Amino acid sequence: MKKKQVRVQQPEIDRRTFLSTLGWAGVGVSAIAAALGNILYLKPAVDYGPATVIRAGRPDDYKEGIKELLEDERIAVIRDKKGFAAISVTCTHLGCTVRISDAGFECPCHGSQYDNDGYVTGGPAPRPLDWYQVSVAPNGELEIDKGVIVPPGTYFKVS
């Protein structure tokens, strides 16, 4: 008669390995969660930067055909037959302030050149100057929103 063999089923993974793996997995997950939390913490939740909407005086303050530079706001306001436009004077290359030149705008830092509409005509600038949205506030003053970029050539007609 054959002796019946009783085989104790060996678990694929023993208790000690299982528990220690579980423990280390917990430590790993916690470490990743903590790292993500720290990254989120460093990402500013509140924008403490300057306000994007600014008032730029009354429309009649501006003469037709002249680029008026608002130095602190880094904007050039243009009055044209087509209306008002606000062009950023922050160079699209590395953020210097461009100055008004005969041909349009030019950057003193690395020599980028733009035409009167802010299109790049020379130098390292990768894209045209930003055009900001212009509107009129309830009190009749011009309002420029630096948070809203409009396509070049967009003018605001003051009726």
Next chain:
Amino acid sequence: MSEQPTTLTKQPQVRAKGNFFGNVWRSLFRYGRLPEDAEGQSYVVFNSLFLHIHPVKVSKHSLRLTYTYGLGVIATILFLVLTFTGIWLMFYYFPSATEAYNRMLDLRSSVDFGFVLRNIHKWAAETMVVFVILHMARVFFTGAYKPPREFNWVIGVILLLLTLGLSFTGYLLPWDQLAFWAITVGTSIAGYAPVLGQPLRKFLLGADVVGQEALVRFYVLHVVILPGILSIFLAVHFWRIRKDGGLSHPADNDIPPEGGGQ
């Protein structure tokens, strides 16, 4: 290993007990007069925090001034100078967009010896970058980056990047026109990096433009985070020099100094 202490037969002589200053000295440095024999000197170096940075055994070859020109040591000393003058400057400076520039002017003109500290800090910072690069050049030209020292070369590259990071973050703190535009341009360059560029720029500035947020972030990076990380890597750097067998030297030149035995 338990027998080792007894092999040090010549324990360095200590000052007589009962002398208060002698006791304090002994408890701090673990020796009295410096022993004149090799074994006693080794014992002193092993047991003193302040001496153990220097190896007990040095190759004659690497002691020649013209081999290293002491460039790494100079860079380290400059880092220490920058740490101390920097902490001193922190007593008067604070990172406020309205006050920082005025505090810098006060340090220059009103505070006693303020201009000295500020200028030492500035010049030490600029020369530290120079000497770190010269040190790396020396290591490169003498082939000291080769195994087993290749890991320490990598640590050295990290130290170079940290030094440049400290230079860059410190540049904003005077909050003058030069600082403002340098950081405007510098962070714009960072913004061009693929994928991580814009998040990195936002992390550095804390806003879309260089302003109060950027000033605080650069300040914290400059006075706490980067020097802290640099100190840790510096410790590893020094430790590796010892563990890789001291400064690089030709094998045939590795003759024990006279009076040998060490």
